[in-house]
Amino acid sequence: MTAAPEALCRHCLLPLGRRGFARTVNGESCQFCCYGCCIAHQVKSGSGDASEAAWLLVRLGVGGFLSMNIMLFSLLVYSGAFTGADRGVLPTIQLLLWGLATPAVLILGEPFLRETWSQARGGRLSSSALIVLGSLAAYIYSTLAVFRLGGHLYFDTATMVLMLFTLGRYLEAAGRARASRDLAPLLAAESESATVLEGAEEHRRPVREVRAGMLIRVKPGERIPVDGLIVEGCSHTDDSVISGESRQIAKTVGGCVLAGSINLDGPLLIRSSGSGDESRWAQICRSVRDALRQSSRTQRIADRLVGAFVPVVLVLAGLTLAFWAQRLPLDQAMLAALSVLVVACPCAVGLAAPMAHSLGIGQLARHGCLVRSPGALEALAVTRLIAFDKTGTLTLGRPQLIDLASDGAGEDEVLSRLAGLERHSEHGLARAIAIAAGARGLDPIATEDVQIVPGRGLRGMVHGELVAAGSAALMSELGWQLPPALLERADVMAASGHSVVFIGWSEKGCAGRARAALSFDDAPLPEARATIEALRALGIRVTLLTGDHAGAAARVAATVGVDEWQAGLLPEAKRVALDQCRPRHGAVAMVGDGLNDGPGLASADVGIAVGSATDLARETADLVLPADGLWLLPWVVGRARAVRSTILANLAWAFGYNSLALTCAVLGLLQPILAAAVMAGSSLLVVLNSLRLERLPGPVYPSALQVSAAARPETERSRQRREIPHTWGDSSPRPET
Amino acid sequence: MTYYALLFVAGFAGSFHCIGMCGGFACALGGDPRGPSATAVRHVLYNIGRLTTYCFLGGLAGGLGWAIYTCLGTRSQLGVSVLSESLNAAQRGLAVIAGLLMIIMALQFFGLRWRHQVTTGFGGSTLVVALRSLLSRRGHATPLAFGVLNGFLPCPLVYAMVAQAASTVDVLSGCLTMVAFGLGTFPTMLAMGGLGRLLAPRWRQRGVRLAGGFILALGLVTLGRGIVPVTAGHGLHHIWHFA
Numbered sequence: 001m002t003a004a005p006e007a008l009c010r011h012c013l014l015p016l017g018r019r020g021f022a023r024t025v026n027g028e029s030c031q032f033c034c035y036g037c038c039i040a041h042q043v044k045s046g047s048g049d050a051s052e053a054a055w056l057l058v059r060l061g062v063g064g065f066l067s068m069n070i071m072l073f074s075l076l077v078y079s080g081a082f083t084g085a086d087r088g089v090l091p092t093i094q095l096l097l098w099g100l101a102t103p104a105v106l107i108l109g110e111p112f113l114r115e116t117w118s119q120a121r122g123g124r125l126s127s128s129a130l131i132v133l134g135s136l137a138a139y140i141y142s143t144l145a146v147f148r149l150g151g152h153l154y155f156d157t158a159t160m161v162l163m164l165f166t167l168g169r170y171l172e173a174a175g176r177a178r179a180s181r182d183l184a185p186l187l188a189a190e191s192e193s194a195t196v197l198e199g200a201e202e203h204r205r206p207v208r209e210v211r212a213g214m215l216i217r218v219k220p221g222e223r224i225p226v227d228g229l230i231v232e233g234c235s236h237t238d239d240s241v242i243s244g245e246s247r248q249i250a251k252t253v254g255g256c257v258l259a260g261s262i263n264l265d266g267p268l269l270i271r272s273s274g275s276g277d278e279s280r281w282a283q284i285c286r287s288v289r290d291a292l293r294q295s296s297r298t299q300r301i302a303d304r305l306v307g308a309f310v311p312v313v314l315v316l317a318g319l320t321l322a323f324w325a326q327r328l329p330l331d332q333a334m335l336a337a338l339s340v341l342v343v344a345c346p347c348a349v350g351l352a353a354p355m356a357h358s359l360g361i362g363q364l365a366r367h368g369c370l371v372r373s374p375g376a377l378e379a380l381a382v383t384r385l386i387a388f389d390k391t392g393t394l395t396l397g398r399p400q401l402i403d404l405a406s407d408g409a410g411e412d413e414v415l416s417r418l419a420g421l422e423r424h425s426e427h428g429l430a431r432a433i434a435i436a437a438g439a440r441g442l443d444p445i446a447t448e449d450v451q452i453v454p455g456r457g458l459r460g461m462v463h464g465e466l467v468a469a470g471s472a473a474l475m476s477e478l479g480w481q482l483p484p485a486l487l488e489r490a491d492v493m494a495a496s497g498h499s500v501v502f503i504g505w506s507e508k509g510c511a512g513r514a515r516a517a518l519s520f521d522d523a524p525l526p527e528a529r530a531t532i533e534a535l536r537a538l539g540i541r542v543t544l545l546t547g548d549h550a551g552a553a554a555r556v557a558a559t560v561g562v563d564e565w566q567a568g569l570l571p572e573a574k575r576v577a578l579d580q581c582r583p584r585h586g587a588v589a590m591v592g593d594g595l596n597d598g599p600g601l602a603s604a605d606v607g608i609a610v611g612s613a614t615d616l617a618r619e620t621a622d623l624v625l626p627a628d629g630l631w632l633l634p635w636v637v638g639r640a641r642a643v644r645s646t647i648l649a650n651l652a653w654a655f656g657y658n659s660l661a662l663t664c665a666v667l668g669l670l671q672p673i674l675a676a677a678v679m680a681g682s683s684l685l686v687v688l689n690s691l692r693l694e695r696l697p698g699p700v701y702p703s704a705l706q707v708s709a710a711a712r713p714e715t716e717r718s719r720q721r722r723e724i725p726h727t728w729g730d731s732s733p734r735p736e737t
Numbered sequence: 738m739t740y741y742a743l744l745f746v747a748g749f750a751g752s753f754h755c756i757g758m759c760g761g762f763a764c765a766l767g768g769d770p771r772g773p774s775a776t777a778v779r780h781v782l783y784n785i786g787r788l789t790t791y792c793f794l795g796g797l798a799g800g801l802g803w804a805i806y807t808c809l810g811t812r813s814q815l816g817v818s819v820l821s822e823s824l825n826a827a828q829r830g831l832a833v834i835a836g837l838l839m840i841i842m843a844l845q846f847f848g849l850r851w852r853h854q855v856t857t858g859f860g861g862s863t864l865v866v867a868l869r870s871l872l873s874r875r876g877h878a879t880p881l882a883f884g885v886l887n888g889f890l891p892c893p894l895v896y897a898m899v900a901q902a903a904s905t906v907d908v909l910s911g912c913l914t915m916v917a918f919g920l921g922t923f924p925t926m927l928a929m930g931g932l933g934r935l936l937a938p939r940w941r942q943r944g945v946r947l948a949g950g951f952i953l954a955l956g957l958v959t960l961g962r963g964i965v966p967v968t969a970g971h972g973l974h975h976i977w978h979f980a
Binding site: 057058059060061062064065068069071072075076078079 | 786789790792793796797800803876878879881882883884885886907908909912
C-alpha cells in the first residue's frame with residue numbers, strides 16, 4: 001500500500017489496509033481504514049453545525065427510522081395481520097413500503113456504493129461490493145414486484161442488510177478506537193505541543209520545533225514533552241512509558257526529566273536538553289508507528305484470502321441462484337443467493353489480526369517494551385528456547401566485591417588501604433572497591449608513589465611502608481609470604497569463577513605479607529533467577545551463551561538456575577550455536593544487552609535487547625526491553641502468547657463461522673436479514689474477543705514473589721539503582737547518537 | 738383495551754424516570770428559532786423517532802416470542818405430548834422469563850442495583866457520544882434521527898416493556914404494547930421540551946417509585962400468568978385477555 005507517513009487510520013490508528021479511503025473532515029483531509037472509523041471519527045471530533053459527523057448520524061438515524069418502519073410493516077405482513085377482511089389495504093401497504101425503502105436504500109447504501117466504486121476503479125472487488133449487489137438486487141426485485149409482477153416484497157431485507165452492516169461497522173470502529181487507546185500516548189510525541197517560555201510570554205509550539213536550551217513549562221497532569229533539567233518547581237513524575245515501571249519518582253530543581261513521563265503533581269519549568277524529536281520518547285513513537293505499519297505473516301495470509309474470497313463468493317452466489325431457480329420460485333432462489341452474498345462478507349477475517357496486534361504492541365509499549373514488528377510478537381509466542389548473553393544481561397555488567405578473606409588485618413583497614421591504592425587505577429575493579437569502601441563510609445588512605453605493575457597489580461607507599469595489591473604472582477615477586485589459609489580461600493574463590501585480588505603491606509620495616517584476599521564478580525541481576533524460573537514455568541528452555549571463561553559462566557549459570565551453558569564463544573560462534581539449537585527447538589530467541597552481541601540478536605528468530613543504549617533507530621533487536629527490564633521478559637512472552645492465541649481464535653472463529661454460515665446460506669437455510677445480523681455479530685465478537693487482551697494483568701516485579709533470601713539485599717540495591725537511572729547512562733535523558 | 742390503557746399509564750408514570758436522562762436531551766434539543774410551532778414540530782418529530790424505535794423493538798420482541806412459541810409448538814407436535822398443552826408451556830415459559838425480567842427492572846427503580854454494567858455498557862456509551870454530537874444541528878431530519886437513536890439508549894423501563902411485548906407472542910400486540918407505553922411517555926417528554934426542568938427532584942423521585950410500582954405489578958401479573966397452574970391460569974388468562 002502507500003508508504004506515506006500518514007498510512008495509519010486517523011481514527012483507530014491501525015494500518016489503512018485494503019479498505020482504506022480518504023475523506024475531508026472539518027476541512028482536514030483524513031485517511032480512514034473503513035467506513036465505520038470514518039463515522040466514529042466524525043462523531044468524536046465533530047463540533048458545530050457544519051460538521052459532517054452530525055450529518056452522517058442524521059443519515060444513520062433517518063435510515064434507521066425508515067428501515068425500522070419497513071421492518072415493522074413487513075413483520076406485520078408476514079405475521080398475517082393483513083389477511084382476511086384487511087386484505088384490501090395490502091397494495092397500499094406495499095406502496096408505502098416502496099416509498100419508505102427508496103430513500104432508505106439511497107441514504108444507507110450510498111457509502112457502500114461509493115466504496116465499491118472507488119475500489120472497482122482500482123481494479124479490486126471489495127466486500128462492500130457484495131453488500132451493494134445483494135441489497136440492490138433485493139430492492140430492484142421488490143420494486144418490480146410492487147409495480148409489475150406481484151408477489152413477495154423484500155424491502156425489509158434490502159434496508160435491514162444495509163442498516164446492520166452500517167451499524168456493525170460503526171461498532172467495530174468504536175471497538176478499534178478503544179483498542180488503540182493504549183497507543184495514543186505513544187503516538188502523541190510527534191503531534192504533541194510544548195508551552196515554550198520566551199521572555200515573559202508563553203507560546204504553544206510543536207515539540208519538533210523545540211531546541212536545546214529552551215524553557216518549557218509543564219503543568220501538573222501534563223506529559224513532559226522534552227528531555228531536560230528542572231529549573232523551577234518540584235513534583236513527582238511517572239516514567240512508565242520510558243522505564244516500564246509505573247512508580248512515582250520525586251523530582252526537584254536540578255533533576256532530570258524524561259520526555260514522555262507524566263508530571264503528576266507540581267508545575268515545572270524545564271530547560272530542554274535536546275531537540276524535541278531526538279528524545280527517547282520520540283524514538284519510541286517512531287518505532288511503534290513503524291511496527292504498526294508492518295503486517296505479520298498471519299495477517300498477510302488472511303488479507304490474501306479475503307482478496308481471493310470476494311470473486312469466489314460472487315460465483316458461488318451465482319451458482320446458488322441458478323441451482324435454486326430450477327427448483328423454487330425465483331424470489332426464493334434470489335433470497336438464497338442474497339444470503340450467500342451477505343453472509344460471506346469477510347469483515348471479521350480482516351479484523352482478526354490487526355486489532356490484537358495493536359493491543360499487544362500498545363500494552364507492551366506502555367511498559368517500555370518496544371516491539372519492532374507484529375511478526376516478532378508472533379514469533380516470540382512460539383519460541384521454545386531463549387538464549388541469554390551473560391555480561392550485562394543476566395549480570396549487572398559491573399564487578400562487585402563479593403568476598404573478603406583477611407588474615408591478621410581488619411576488613412575496614414584492608415578496604416581503606418585498597419581504596420587508597422586503587423584510586424590511582426583505571427581498572428574495572430577499582431570502581432568496585434571504591435563503591436565497597438564508600439558503602440562502609442571508609443575514607444581511602446592517602447597513598448603516594450603508586451606504580452602499576454603491568455599484568456600483576458599496583459604498588460604504592462603509605463607513610464613510608466610498601467603496600468601492594470594484585471595477583472598471587474605479585475606477592476611472590478615481592479617476596480611476601482602468602483599464608484596457607486588465605487591461599488586456600490583464594491583457591492576456592494577462583495574455582496567458583498571469581499577474580500581474586502590479594503593485598504599486602506609491610507609494617508614497621510619488616511618484610512610485608514599478604515593480609516587479605518578479595519574476590520570480585522559481576523554479580524547476577526537480583527531478578528535473574530526469578531525471571532528464569534518464570535520463563536521455565538512457561539515451558540521455555542533457557543541457555544547461556546557467553547564469551548566469558550567457563551568458570552564464570554558455570555557460576556552464573558548455577559546462581560540464576562540455568563542448566564545449559566556454553567562459554568568462550570565469540571560473537572560469530574554465538575550465531576552458530578543458535579543455528580545448532582534451531583533444528584531441535586524451532587524458533588529461538590536471544591537476549592542480549594544490544595551492544596556487543598549484535599550478530600547473535602540479528603540471527604535469532606527474535607532478538608531481544610535489554611536496556612539498549614544505542615539509538616533505537618539503529619537497533620537490530622526485534623524487541624527492546626527498557627533498561628533494567630529483564631524481569632519483564634516472562635510477562636512479555638505471556639503477552640505475546642495471548643496475542644497469538646487471540647488472533648488464532650479470531651481467525652478460527654471468523655473462518656469457521658463464515659464457512660458454516662455460507663454452507664447454510666447455499667443450502668437456502670438462512671434468511672438474508674439473519675445472515676446480516678450474524679455477520680455484524682461476528683465482527684463484533686472478534687472485536688470483543690480482542691478487547692479481552694486489555695484485561696490481562698500487568699507485569700509484577702518479581703521481588704514480591706522471590707523467596708530467595710540471598711538475593712534480597714541486592715534487590716534493595718537494585719531498587720536504589722532504579723531510582724536514579726540517569727547516573728548510569730543506560731537511560732540518560734539524551735541518548736548518545 | 739384496558740391492557741393498553743394500563744401500559745399507557747405505566748408509560749406515563751415511567752416518564753418521570755425519563756426526565757432524568759432523556760428529558761435532558763429533550764431540553765437540549767431546545768426550541769426552534771422560527772417560533773413555537775416550529776419548536777412543536779421539532780419535538781413531535783423527536784418523539785415520533787423515539788416511538789418508532791420502541792415500536793420496532795416491540796414488534797421484534799413480539800415476533801421473537803412468536804417464533805419461539807411456534808417453534809416449540811411444532812417440535813412437540815413431533816413428540817408425544819398434547820399440542821395445546823405444550824403450546825401453553827412455551828407461552829408460559831416466556832411469561833415467566835418476561836415477568837422475572839420486569840421484576841428485576843422494577844427493583845432497580847427502588848434503588849436496587851443489579852449490575853451497573855447492564856445499563857451502561859460499551860454500546861450505551863458509544864450511543865451517548867453519538868447523540869451528543871447531534872444536538873447542535875438544525876433541520877427536521879435531525880430531531881427525527883435523534884429520537885430514533887435515543888430510543889436505543891439502554892433503559893430499564895424499555896427493557897421491561899420489551900420483555901412484556903415478547904410475552905404477548907404476537908408482532909402486532911408486541912408493537913401495540915410498545916406504542917401504548919411510548920405514547921404514555923409523550924406528555925411528559927413533550928412538556929419537557931417546552932417547560933424544561935420544572936419538576937422538583939422530590940416529585941421526580943416519587944414518580945420513579947410510582948413507575949417502579951407499576952412495572953413490578955405488571956411483572957408479577959405476567960409471572961403469575963406463567964406459573965399459576967393451568968386451570969387457574971386459564972381463568973387468569975381470560976381475565977388478562979379480557980383486560
